[in-house]
Amino acid sequence: MQAKLYYQDAYIQTFSARILKQECDETGNNFVVLNQTAFYPTGGGQPHDTGQIAGRAVHNVEEVNGEIRHYFETPIQQAGSDVSCTIDWDRRFDHMQQHAGQHILSAAFDHLFGYKTVGFHMGAENLTIDLETEELTKEEAAKAEELANQIILENRPIEIKWVTEEELSQYALRKETKVKEDIRLVIIPDFDYNGCGGTHPKATGEVSAVKILDWEKQRKNTRIQFSCGSRVIRKLGEKQNVLLQLTNLLNVPEKDMDKAVIRLLENEKQLTQALEQAKESLLLYEARELAEQDQTVMTKVFENRTIQELQKLARMIVSEHENSLVFFVATDGTRLQLVCAKGKARTENMKKLIGEILPLIKGKGGGNDSFAQGGGEALLTGEQILDKLVTLVN
Known part of the structure; x- marks a missing residue:
């Protein structure tokens, strides 16, 4: 040692x-x-x-x-x-603040609610502790944070003692020690007694502050995310910068920020719904326009259209025209996507039909006898694929 x-x-x-x-x-x-x-x-x-x-x-x-x-x-x-x-003193002192802050917060949860700390991780940004409880309320988190910061404000000494296994019975340890010799206790008098091999400041005041950031259920435990010391100041600055940017962008004061964001999200939802309805109307118009060609077999090559749009168009047509066959191909220059559909009066098998084409473009797909789709490499043109499909059904 x-x-x-x-x-x-x-x-x-x-x-x-x-x-x-x-x-x-x-x-x-x-x-x-x-x-x-x-x-x-x-x-x-x-x-x-x-x-x-x-x-x-x-x-x-x-x-x-x-x-x-x-x-x-x-x-x-x-x-x-x-x-x-x-x-590197900045890194060392940061670790001292974080580790001591973890002891204080863990002890606070233990004192107030009997929640034991069963896991601890110190990351570059935040710390986490796993508490032995499946539920944690906002009120409990607030009370534990308040007690932790009260202990910090009191600037209690943080003492280090080396003890033997026999001497452990003299101390009300927060948890059992894993080592059996060279046992190092970190003590905050009348508050926390804990076996630990980490580095800590001389007094709780040097931790400066503890701030709980979030928590989530982790199997049968609750994982608390928090920061201590200089990290709290840095995070406050980062969050303040974000808030200032948002207040300028949304033209609202900080206290009304949540309401402004809710309105913004609601407006976006309404606009998205309106846009989807407009797209549906355009697709329906396009489907009717294609059907007006008065052809039993309808074929078309599209540029840069999604497979979902092709599927909707095909379904709109065959649902209105029972005797129709629809073959659509979409291309983006490197890949091809193919949709085959039939009205209920037709007898052809779309899954079998597309299965004749996909190997020619190293493609994959699936479907059933009424509707099938797939995609592959642009080894043929869209027109060549349509010609082959028409030939297969004639």
Whole structure:
């Protein structure tokens, strides 16, 4: 533990160390092991530190088989050398704020409602905890957030104690510890006692704030998404920028934003419905115009039309003309789409008919004896396909 400087003082930003060895792991990544380090390795839900060693960027830190490996893109220098090391303090302090904030929020849910935290993840943007409850109300979330921020405002000390397994009975732990030796407790007096190997600030006030952002059911648990510390300020700024843009675009004050958006969505829904009705009317007009050709077999090649439009046109025609056959082809230059339909007075099998054509264009499709559709590559022109279909039914 003496070599893990982040446990002696989480605020260490620079230090000197000696390279004990420098190797590549089984995947070919370069790493060094130091005689002591303040770089925190990934673990316990907390991401690793970054920074520099001997002027080289450290992009990953892991503890493997009891040794802490610091990973680089290229080797540094030979083992045995002394090097200067610098922690990326902004990243480290952010992790300290987030991890301590998680302890406080988890303890708040536990104190108020008995909801245990059964999972924790610290992401680059937000944190999540999984609570052992299938339901969470807005009122419960608000009360837990209020208590968490009250504990932060009181600026209670955050204490670190190393204890033995026998000494654990002296503390009202929020959850059982997984380790049986070198047990590290993170304590907020009269509020939270928890085994943890992460880095934390000296007092709750340094967490600044906790804000719950959202939650969702996750199997039999509830996953809470939240932010702490400087992330809360940053997110507030981001959301404020979005609100300002929306107030300018919609020309409404912030307090009326929800009403304005609801009106906008309702208008869009009405416009969409009107547009769909107009499309239906145009398709019906087009279908009647095609039917006026007074031909038993109706054929046409369309440019850049959807298969859905062709299907609607064909159905409109055969529903009104029982003795008709309809063959439509749509092309976009690279692919062909084909619709075959018949009125109920006809005896031809559309599924069988289209099955004669699709292999010629490396296509696939399906349907039944009355209506079939498919598509494939533009290996033939639309006119050539129609000619073949007409030949097959004559």
